[in-house]
Amino acid sequence: MWLGTKSYWKINSTSLRLSADGSRNPEDSYKLVYLTFFLMGIGSLLPWNFFITAKQYWLYKLSNSTDQNKHSGLGDYFESYLSIASAVPSVLCLILSFFLVNRLSPKVRILSSLVVMLLVFVVTTVLVKVDVSEYRMEFFAGTLVSVAVVSGASNIFCGSMFGISGYFPMRISQAFISGQAMGGTLTVLASIVTLAVSEDVTTNALSYFLIADVFILLCIISFLLLPNYAYSRHYMAAATCVSPGTLNEERSPTGGVPPLQPIIKKAGVLGLCVFYVFFVSISVFPSVSSGIQSMNTDSGSPWATTYFVPLTSFLLYNVADFSGRQVTAWVQTPGPTSRVLPVLVLCRSVMVPLLMFCNYQPRNHLHTVLFPHDVYPVVFNCLLGLSNGYLGTLPMIYGPKVVPRELAEATGVVMSFFLTLGLAVGSAFSVLIVHNI
Structure with a gap:
């Protein structure tokens, strides 16, 4: 039986500060481990964020025009195609990652994933x-293949990083999850800066993707430095029952597949919460939210024509998402067994019709616009991001803590699987939403 949310976390955090022999655990000097996991969180979703935020670049490549009023079949559905190409291989790779938990070390899984991501970028x-311009279909197909490959690699990376974060105190898991949201915010800021600096769409995209290349390289270097910190060596050594300093050791080749039944029994409801949170979010972001145009596009102002979508759809959502995730560092309620958590998750369903009835263009079937003012997508995207950040983070950090310690890494991978499955199903649903609008 749970002792209550506050009592549980108080006892849990106290036990994490003391090792088995009663001695105090090493301190996270200068918060280097916290910052490393935060950086890895940014890197885990960086490929996806850079692909979906470069809307003007993809529109130009697929239609040879940056005019959003000149639509093509590929351009109208490109975000939905990207979502499907990203989510489906991600699910398969996370299943593979679960089977590899006891067969390949985190070092092999994480570094190989980062290298693949770097090569694709x-x-x-x-x-x-x-x-x-003469090979648009080939470019379109090649882009989707690239998205599939990089998404599969990034999800093995994400699942492995979140898995090993489960061995650390809860604030380290929270750092990784907050980093994911910050990755989206930094991506949008990079996009806006490149738009402001140059009007040439290819020059913007070149600067944009070069930033991603450098950042993934920084993630590789940071992970290689992680075993040098006493704080990380302590928790990883305790988790793998080996002597300190063996963070990079291979797991036993005879290690079997982690048992799934006790994980589902303890963390199944939390996993379903994660699934539905991200299902709702990806159903409308970015496929619907990025298609909502300003009501003042005829004015020709930069706000209405150039910056409206990057600011209202991408920046506001990611800042709100980051804020929601950061709040979980101080507030963890509802608790892991509370019935209120699933109810709040289900309440997010209302975000789908709210965004559908904003000024999404073009509208071929659903002609009614119930929320014509520009303030509506601003408010709705903020609510979507805040609720995604808070309600998506709570079950993710609860999951590895409600199972036995030896199942923490496998549970982290399972929770990532539920997240990615939500993205996959939501991506398919987003195509139906766009088609019906």
Whole structure:
């Protein structure tokens, strides 16, 4: 039986500060481990964020125009295609990651994933200055393949990082999850800066993707430095029942598949909460939210024509998402067994019709616009981001803490699987939403 949310976390956090022999655990000097996991959180969703935020670049490549009023079949549904190409291989790779938990070390899984992500982004960067006007379908197909590969790799990376964060105190898991939201915010800021600096869409995209290349390289270097910190060595050594300093050791080749039944029994409801939170979010972001145009586009002002979508759809959502995740560092309520948590998660369903009835364009079937003012998408995107950040983070950090310690890493992968499955199903649903509008 749970002792109550506050009592549980108080006891849990106290036990984490003391090792088995009663001695105090090492301190996280200068918060280097916290910052490393925060940085890894940024890197875990960086590829996805950079792909979906470069809307003007993809529109230009697929239609040879940056005019959002000149629509093509590929351009109208591109965000939904990206979502599907990203989510489906991600689910498969997370299943693979679960089977590899006891067979490959976190070092192998994480570094190999980062290298694959870096290689794909280098190729994407090179293609920015290549004329593909005669090969748009081939470019479109190649882009989706790139998204599939990089998303699969990033989800193995994400699942593995979140899995090992389960061995650390809860604030380390929270750092990783907050970093994911910050990755989206930094991506949008980079996009806005490049838009402001240059009017040439390919020059913007080149600068944009080069930032991603450098950042993934920083993630590789930071992870290689992680075993040098006494704080991380202590928790990883305790988790793997080996002597300190063996963070990079291979797991036993005879290690079997982690038992799934006790994980589902303890964390199944939390996993379903994660699934539904991200299902709702990806159903409307970015496929619907990025299609909502300002009511003042005829004015020709930069706000209405250039910055409205980057600011209202991407920046506000990501800042709100980051804020919601940060709140969980101080407030963890409802608790892991509370019935209020699933109810709040289900209440987010209202966000889908709210955004559908904003000024999304073009409208071929659903002609009614119930929320015509520009303030509506601002408010709705903030609510979508805040609720996604808070209600998505709570079950993610609860999951590895409600199972036995030896199942923490496997539970982290399972929770990531529920998250990615929500993204996959929500991506397919987003296509239906866009089609019906």
